[in-house]
Amino acid sequence: MNIFEYYLKKINKNILENKDILKLEDFESLNNVNLEIPPQQYNFDLSTNVALVLSKDNKINPMDLGTKIKRLFLKNIDHFEKIEIAGPGFLNIKLSKESMAFLINKILNIKDLYGSKKSNEKYNVEFVSANPTGPMHVGHCRGAVFGDVLSNLLSFNGNKVIKEYYINDYGNQIKNFVESVYLRIREIKYNEKFVLKENLYPGEYIKEIAEKIIKNNKNIKVDNFEDCFQELKELSLARSMELIKEDLKKLGIIHNNFFSESELIKKDLVNKSVKLLQKKNFVKEGILEPPKGEPNKNWKKVKRLIFKSTEFGDDTDRALQKNDGSWTYFANDLAYHSDKIDRKFDKLINILGADHTGYIKRISSAVLALSDRKIKLNCKVCQLVKLYKNGKPFKMSKRAGDFISAQDLLKEVNKDSIRFMMLNRSNDVELDFDFEKVKEKTKENPVYYVQYAYARINSIRRLLKIDPKDKILVNPETFSPNEFEEKIIRKIFEWPKIIESSINKLEPHKIPFYLYELSTLFHSYWSKGNEDNKYRIIENGRIKKVDTLAFINLIAIVIKNGMDILGVSLPEKM
């Protein structure tokens, strides 16, 4: 039940059917017509730019056209009770009380489906994909929550979504990681001092992994690194993935699929996808230009296979082979994405950290090339999280190297606050995350504000002994909302629009903002009752007006739907 869609259809239909009366010929911009909520001071339910848009195409005065359309709508669309032309030619529309009641009852009937649309596409959302060389750090949390909520949002709309994690368990960093574990084991077993060399991992967690491995594998031999590498690699990777999964679980995130890079190598998928690209003529053999900017000592003049990504808008063509002829990370990732394409997803989405921005053109070019431009990889970037404690930049390095782990964060702040705060900002803006503020239980913390609104609603229900499952509808004949209720209805009507634009732009941050605004309307209505008896909801333990219960249920429905998407809990009491 999206009322904007519902009435926009009626509007378009009406215009087309009466084009002669309106003296219109050109409808090129008809799909630029929109229906929105007018600014508050106008006190109308809907607003459309139809006269503005069509007057331009047909070169007529928007006010004249507006007047004609107004007359037409009032005659033909019985839900429209009053129309006013405002500003340069907007039509502001007021719905009749009966039609409002009709719409509200529809919402009360569909409940937890309110706002969802019956889409049916298959999505792959890849997110987190943190290197399995240690536990997650705080920066990963933002992308993790973002990806999870985006997935929830897409499933809410009826899509099939696979949440995927790409495990980079191949290459030099893994070797360094395993060697670090190896040396720590020797440190424990043989009392050899761990000497930190370049590329080795210093973190405390390496010791913990070493201890765990010794504990579970009493007979493990660590005499020679080469000999025990394979076994140690498996054990170490298993342990660090376990740590990562634990952190994710604490954040409320469960992936459906873990895809391993080394499996990719094992199955020879890289050769296959490079061959595929060659067949499509997107690969050349040549010598790369030396990198611009700072001179790079690693650059060598070597003939190698190169992907012609500039054909897809990349700045430069990209190497598929290293100096020694082995595949680059990119070549592997290309094979991974080729596999995604083979798995027949309609849409591919990757959530990346800000430090990977430069990689986007390359990999999305690859997807276009591999899919004959049929599939577009959509990459969303999450900007950095800056940590603060009481307004001061917060650093902590006792656990590991110099990063703050997700565990450290989870120890201080609960999951609900983390999730809400991480989303309470557009993803392409840096996020200031203050440990202390996020723990505060005041208006300054929007999580509690929304939860509190819901708790108050439940307190009303308890008082009146009402089961939330009870079906309550409004009576179209007697329906007469007061000014607070009117504002609430308009906000409730907006919900499907929020979902729609969050999905179109892949911007879930709109949801927390919306929920906050909705909660404000409720708190405001509630408090008015303390000031003026007329607005009190309950009198002598009984509800004053049955319709009010409908409003309360509407708010509860939408808050619940929204918080479910965000993955934030809603206590009945606080």
Place this chain on the structure above:
RNA sequence: GCGUUCGUAGCUCAACUGGAUAGAGCGCCUGACUUCGGAUCAGGAGGUUGAGGGUUCAAAUCCUUCCGGGCGCACCA
């Protein structure tokens, strides 16, 4: 230098993707609990949307030239 992204109230951010008088929170000032949960509410002050130019009925939003911050610029992963 190149790419990318951001620049909006003192601070942190929104703005339905081109719409009307640019909105919230914090902070500041003034008020509201004997009554449905004060983890709340009401009111006030606060703006040349970084700067200039362009596109049009309409620009914070699009184009362009500057200025300033972030991130990236290995054959690492």
